[in-house]
């Protein structure tokens with residue numbers, strides 16, 4: 052488990068600005084095959100922005116992204132797809148008017164003699180949803196008529212179509228019940244066992260500690276600590292998230308100053 | 315797990331038989347997925363009412379004329395359907411139709427360009443015009459409404475300029491454009507042959523699909539449904555063929571319109587590109603994140619819309635007897651957009667199908683023809699068509715709201 056393989060995806064010095072908002076500043080992140088990297092941080096810390104730069108939704112302003120050791124340019128979502136990066140977005144990014152099958156295969160439709168192969172897509176969709184033990188009323192109804200949790204599950208299943216090498220999940224369990232959350236965490240572990248690199252964004256420290264190997268903390272758009280889960284306590288992670296401390300020294304200083312926290 | 319054995323009561327499994335269809339229908343009504351059901355009922359009601367009022371609405375001659383008149387606006391409405399599926403609007407189709415008809419007329423009449431070549435160039439000119447719209451909309455980000463409004467004015471100006479000092483240019487006698495209005499395949503085997511081919515093709519496609527689904531272990535339609543669908547399609551096709559043969563035979567206009575419909579339907583439902591159009595109309599950002607080239611889709615849809623407007627313009631010229639400075643102005647634009655919406659394609663993007671172009675133009679043309687038969691003046695026709703359009707939009711908006719509330723998101 053602790054064997055550190057070479058990272059499949061590595062970000063270094065990534066910065067991203069939206070007008071007046073400096074969303075990311077000099078962020079580093081490494082994703083290794085067969086490992087789950089949790090990305091945590093407060094609301095607005097820049098987690099979603101970071102994974103969107105990887106997914107090609109927002110191209111980076113500066114810094115480098117390397118894939119298997121080679122510097123790559125990810126300018127549009129298609130570039131990330133080509134590399135083998137699949138993303139489940141926080142806002143799900145589903146087309147409400149299309150049915151479940153169409154959403155699952157959107158952008159990667161199966162074709163047969165250059166015509167959409169509806170039969171094959173439906174069959175694979177059923178198999179996929181089956182392996183996730185997901186119940187959906189019908190794979191042929193528009194996604195608009197599914198419940199929030201069902202939609203989230205469809206979005207997760209979408210990331211598994213094709214054979215990605217890196218799967219990014221942005222708060223995948225936010226809308227899920229207890230049982231479905233457990234299933235998604237199981238899925239994350241299965242992906243790790245299959246040797247995929249997984250990035251998991253979550254606000255739930257217990258979930259993070261349960262499945263992650265490594266925890267990267269973002270705070271105000273900057274790296275604020277990188278921990279191996281096995282030798283870190285939940286409190287330490289929370290302290291890094293809230294900025295109460297990134298190490299013992301600053302924690303003492305913070306205590307003396309009565310908290311430099313909010314600027 | 316044992317629970318996998320018992321079907322989840324919430325799963326949508328259609329019951330066997332007619333009761334199942336009724337349940338399915340009720341579910342769709344509740345969920346706001348009405349599609350083209352209201353307009354099919356509308357066409358039937360309109361036909362019955364006018365027949366009762368005038369006694370000669372359902373004559374072969376009248377029905378045949380409706381079929382011919384429908385072709386031009388119908389082809390243009392196919393373009394509007396594509397644009398509406400993106401959730402956009404194209405206000406320039408009338409002007410583009412007029413401009414391209416003028417281009418064709420000037421090329422073939424004044425400059426002696428070969429007839430077919432002139433037609434191809436006119437339609438290509440339409441595609442260029444649409445690409446310009448698409449560029450400003452997709453690339454620069456100007457709202458399509460404004461771009462095509464500018465086109466609406468600009469292209470009709472260009473049309474007048476192209477026509478020069480000629481008020482109208484009559485169609486050369488031997489032109490194919492004349493045949494777009496006046497040519498009929500008078501041999502009765504033509505109409506029946508086409509009806510047979512369409513029915514057989516439909517049945518074959520359905521059968522092959524069901525066989526593949528069965529082989530793949532997916533749910534299949536019951537035999538009764540396949541038979542019912544085939545009977546309905548065959549009845550529509552053969553009744554139409556019979557009526558057409560009672561008059562002058564199969565009009566060329568209808569053949570071209572059907573070809574456009576079938577091609578567009580194939581593109582939308584069977585190709586990746588068609589799927590992309592729906593995706594962009596449903597959620598453009600999601601489509602972009604799925605790796606779809608949204609800009610390309612938008613650009614090409616607008617160029618198809620204008621190319622189809624150009625083709626429709628030639629039909630309109632054929633009906634009018636020639637190109638003129640004012641061809642395509644008036645209520646052509648509004649009728650075409652109204653047809654697409656009345657036919658069941660949503661104004662809000664992502665929902666609809668090509669056949670609404672046929673259904674909607676049938677409704678509008680039936681109303682016009684019927685009121686003409688009753689001797690009603692055009693003011694009344696405008697008001698009634700306006701009311702029908704409003705009704706269609708109300709149905710669209712209400713079903714969208716129902717769908718939203720059923721969507722629980």
Ligand SMILES: Nc1ncnc2c1ncn2[C@@H]1O[C@H](COP(=O)(O)OP(=O)(O)OP(=O)(O)O)[C@@H](O)[C@H]1O
Pocket residue numbers: 069072074092093094095096097098099100101141
């Ligand atoms: N498209 C955008 N345009 C402008 N500002 C943006 C955009 N996307 C994000 N931001 C800003 O970037 C910052 C980081 O946002 P981000 O969505 O990455 O936070 P997050 O860590 O995912 O938070 P949460 O836990 O709430 O999901 C915020 O200040 C946000 O306002």
Ligand SMILES: [Mg+2]
Pocket residue numbers: 098099100141221
């Ligand atoms: Mg976020």
